[in-house]
Amino acid sequence: MQSVYINEEKQVYPIIFEMNYGQLRSINCYLYKHGSKLTLIDAGVDIPEYRLFFEAQLAAYGFQIGDIDQILLTHHHEDHIGLVNYIIEQNPIPVYAHPLALPRLDFTEEYQIQKKTFFSQLYRQYGCEEIAQKRLLKMQQTMENSEHLKIKTTITALHHDDMLDDLQVIAVPGHSPDSIMFYDQQTKWLFVGDLVMYKGTTNAIIDHNEEGQLLPTVMQYRNSLELCLKYDVSTVFSGHQQVFSNLHEIIQKNLSRIEYKLNRVTKKVIEGNETILQLASAIYGERMNKEMTLILSEIIGYTMYAEMMGEVKRVQKEMGWHFYR
Ligand SMILES: [Zn+2]
Structure with a gap:
């Protein structure tokens, strides 16, 4: 017990x-x-x-x-x-x-359609539609079997x-x-x-x-x-x-971790990685294949944060967003 x-x-x-x-x-x-x-x-x-x-x-x-x-x-x-x-x-x-x-x-139908539309647009806008196909397919399956x-x-x-x-x-x-x-x-x-x-x-x-x-x-x-x-x-x-x-200590650790991830993504942008996929593989390498959904989530999240913090700029190109210092 x-x-x-x-x-x-x-x-x-x-x-x-x-x-x-x-x-x-x-x-x-x-x-x-x-x-x-x-x-x-x-x-x-x-x-x-x-x-x-x-x-x-x-x-x-x-x-x-x-x-x-x-x-x-x-x-x-x-x-x-x-x-x-x-x-x-x-x-x-x-x-x-x-x-x-x-x-x-x-699992309202309205919500599920919104979710699916959101993620397929998001992955397209960020130029990672192809690699995210599996995730989108799984989402579709969950939607079809959501009753339980x-x-x-x-x-x-x-x-x-x-x-x-x-x-x-x-x-x-x-x-x-x-x-x-x-x-x-x-x-x-x-x-x-x-x-x-x-x-x-x-x-x-x-x-x-x-x-x-x-x-x-x-x-x-x-x-x-x-x-x-x-x-x-x-x-x-x-x-x-x-x-x-020790809540304060752990929150400070979390805040430093956020700062670290912000700096890491900014550094990789400065080094010339312009797209989400380039950034993801520059930071995560092989792990991309196994943890694709979480990694894309993180890189999209942190590029957005870096943009909000004035660290990077986002430019629309034919194949999706590109990031620059
Ligand atoms: Zn949990």
């Missing part, structure tokens, strides 16, 4: 499932108990091993699924929403998430500064547009989702807004990290890796 965090009438029961999920070591969700009210923050990934682990962990803590009163989601990614349907089938409780998570979790992924309840929207029980909702876009964290001011506990992780992994993933336009995800991510520094925090409950307390 994992250790329980206790502060007067409040407790946190971590459910930390260790596995190699990309580079991420573990998939975490948390039970937050305040008096008799039990809240599940995030809901793991939908694989049989996880389900078994979740149930066993719940039982070890003396709970069952029927005891959970509500589910809060830090964002819409599949490793945070996995067991929502499984839980609400047995126990129809309210589920809460950021407004931008709603179309993403409903849909969250089968009406999700209630949570806005920045809303209070739910003793938890303050704080919008922290960057990792995803719908990222929120939950802060308990009394205990100084922070449920941070994937904004900050112990190992300092930075992960601003490109995405679009409601109008279908590319979001400045790296800038958003940096702003969210800086916002996070303003809260007095004793313990950080993260979506992956271990629970920790």
Whole structure:
């Protein structure tokens, strides 16, 4: 059994499932108990091993699924929403998430078409349509088989500064547009989702807004990290890796990492790499083949950030955007 965090009438029961999920070591969700009210923050990934682990962990803590009163989601990614349907089938409780998570979790046709249009245009504009074909095909397949992924309840929207029980909702876009964290001011506990992780992994993933336009995800991510520094925090409950307390130190590491990646992309532009594909292979070489989606996401994100910071200029050419100092 994992250790329980206790502060007067409040407790946190971590459910930390260790596995190699990309580079991420573990998939975490948390039970937050305040008096008799039990809240599940995030809901793991939908694989049989996880389900078994979740149930066993719940039982070890003396709970069952029927005891959970509500589910809060830090964002819409599949490793945070996995067991929502499984839980609400047995126990129809309210589920809460950021407004931008709603179309993403409903898999509305409108949203899916927007997403597909956005990514195919984006890859074309950045001259990497050909290499991104596989990703687009996979997206199409997911769209066609999305029925089982849909969250089968009406999700209630949570806005920045809303209070739910003793938890303050704080919008922290960057990792995803719908990222929120939950802060308990009394205990100084922070449920941070994937904004900050112990190992300092930075992960601003490109995405679009409601109008279908590319979001400045790296800038958003940096702003969210800086916002996070303003809260007095004793313990950080993260979506992956271990629970920790040295939030400021880790955020500083993250901010330096962003600075490093900005400088790296700028340097490669100065060295004469003009396109996204040239930049991606100059920085990542062979890894491009294996981690294409994430790498394109990162290079597109950082060239946009470099442009916003006045480090590079973007010029439209026949085969897509080119970058210059
Ligand atoms: Zn995650």
